[in-house]
Amino acid sequence: MTIATEPLPFAPYRELSNEHLSERIRAAKETLGSSLLILGHHYQQDEVIDHADLTGDSYQLSKLAADSAECRSIVFCGVHFMAETADILANRPEKIAERGGARVRVVLPDMAAGCSMADMAAIRQVEAAWDQLGEVIDTEDLTPVTYINSAASLKAFCGKHGGIVCTSSNAKAVLEWAFQRRKRVFFFPDQHLGRNTSLKMGITNDQMPVWNPHEDSLGGNSKDTIENSRVILWKGHCSVHQMFQAEHVHSFRKRIEGIQILVHPECPQEVNDIADISGSTSKIIETVRKAPAGTKWAIGTELHLVNRLKKEHPEQEIHFLSPLVCMCATMYRIDLPHLCWSLENLVAGTIVNEIQVKEDVSRWSLIALERMLSVK
Ligand code: 13P
Numbered sequence: 286m287t288i289a290t291e292p293l294p295f296a297p298y299r300e301l302s303n304e305h306l307s308e309r310i311r312a313a314k315e316t317l318g319s320s321l322l323i324l325g326h327h328y329q330q331d332e333v334i335d336h337a338d339l340t341g342d343s344y345q346l347s348k349l350a351a352d353s354a355e356c357r358s359i360v361f362c363g364v365h366f367m368a369e370t371a372d373i374l375a376n377r378p379e380k381i382a383e384r385g386g387a388r389v390r391v392v393l394p395d396m397a398a399g400c401s402m403a404d405m406a407a408i409r410q411v412e413a414a415w416d417q418l419g420e421v422i423d424t425e426d427l428t429p430v431t432y433i434n435s436a437a438s439l440k441a442f443c444g445k446h447g448g449i450v451c452t453s454s455n456a457k458a459v460l461e462w463a464f465q466r467r468k469r470v471f472f473f474p475d476q477h478l479g480r481n482t483s484l485k486m487g488i489t490n491d492q493m494p495v496w497n498p499h500e501d502s503l504g505g506n507s508k509d510t511i512e513n514s515r516v517i518l519w520k521g522h523c524s525v526h527q528m529f530q531a532e533h534v535h536s537f538r539k540r541i542e543g544i545q546i547l548v549h550p551e552c553p554q555e556v557n558d559i560a561d562i563s564g565s566t567s568k569i570i571e572t573v574r575k576a577p578a579g580t581k582w583a584i585g586t587e588l589h590l591v592n593r594l595k596k597e598h599p600e601q602e603i604h605f606l607s608p609l610v611c612m613c614a615t616m617y618r619i620d621l622p623h624l625c626w627s628l629e630n631l632v633a634g635t636i637v638n639e640i641q642v643k644e645d646v647s648r649w650s651l652i653a654l655e656r657m658l659s660v661k
């Protein structure tokens with residue numbers, strides 16, 4: 286397999302119908318056989334999910350990439366940080382040795398599929414914050430915890446500084462791990478996941494200052510606030526989940542008797558506090574699957590997942606929590622034309638849109654990711 290010097294031109298794929306694209310995707314998958322693994326995040330549109338070999342939340346997808354045995358290429362229908370994580374985990378030194386030196390090539394069908402939350406924390410900002418914090422508190426007592434929704438460079442930072450990665454499904458266990466070792470946590474980039482999880486552990490808002498990377502001094506905090514902190518939260522958020530509001534919850538409860546509110550912990554505290562259940566995308570799916578017919582839900586997470594649940598569970602009454610369209614525009618970049626184009630390039634022996642994390646970043650990130658995978 287070579288890296289494409291002249292990939293198949295993309296423009297003609299835009300002209301094809303979904304039926305035609307699906308047929309060609311199936312043919313490419315058949316040709317590539319077990320050397321190919323297509324992974325799909327739950328927020329992907331249905332047409333794409335239909336072609337995924339395996340689907341999952343961020344934690345499950347990292348496990349699947351880490352455990353991949355036969356495959357030589359992973360086409361990741363998700364966003365950039367997920368493909369980076371897959372590259373790091375699928376290409377651990379022992380895995381490469383098992384394959385006689387061969388790497389798993391990870392492809393992101395559209396390079397524009399990023400994550401606005403991950404973009405809210407750049408490595409130079411995190412390093413600058415760490416240095417400033419070191420002037421006020423002992424950073425030997427501080428564990429950096431990065432949400433998996435972050436660039437690999439932030440995971441590497443955590444690896445180097447005794448820190449760890451978390452996902453929405455294991456954030457509490459990861460914070461417990463951190464507090465068993467040191468007295469404070471620096472949590473980035475999602476303030477809401479950090480706050481919602483810490484509140485459940487009995488940490489109070491006055492012990493959780495928010496670090497604004499755009500403020501010159503101590504992220505906009507006083508020395509006292511930082512000294513008295515237990516969890517320092519980065520001022521980042523998900524633009525999709527930020528849209529859900531407490532008044533949406535009140536309005537559903539007023540209108541529909543017996544409705545249950547099910548949300549993702551990336552939602553703000555005001556929503557999370559009054560929801561009936563909060564959890565990762567997999568927990569949301571499992572909760573709906575296990576509920577008896579006739580259960581009524583208003584769900585606060587990405588629109589494509591909620592619409593899929595509505596289709597799959599006509600026996601239940603499912604509503605989208607917000608009156609507005611809250612969809613992940615970057616996930617949505619992965620569509621059938623990009624999927625078909627990247628697969629047909631693989632068949633032609635060329636790799637387009639390869640995600641390959643730099644060796645030193647990968648080595649340090651792996652340390653933080655392996656710590657996460659070891660937390661039960
Ligand atoms: P999970 O699938 O891990 O719950 O994460 C949601 C998300 O925002 C992915 O970017």
Ligand code: SF4
Nearest residue numbers: 400401402523525613
């Ligand atoms: Fe990032 Fe939010 Fe999209 Fe998840 S839903 S990929 S956190 S922008």
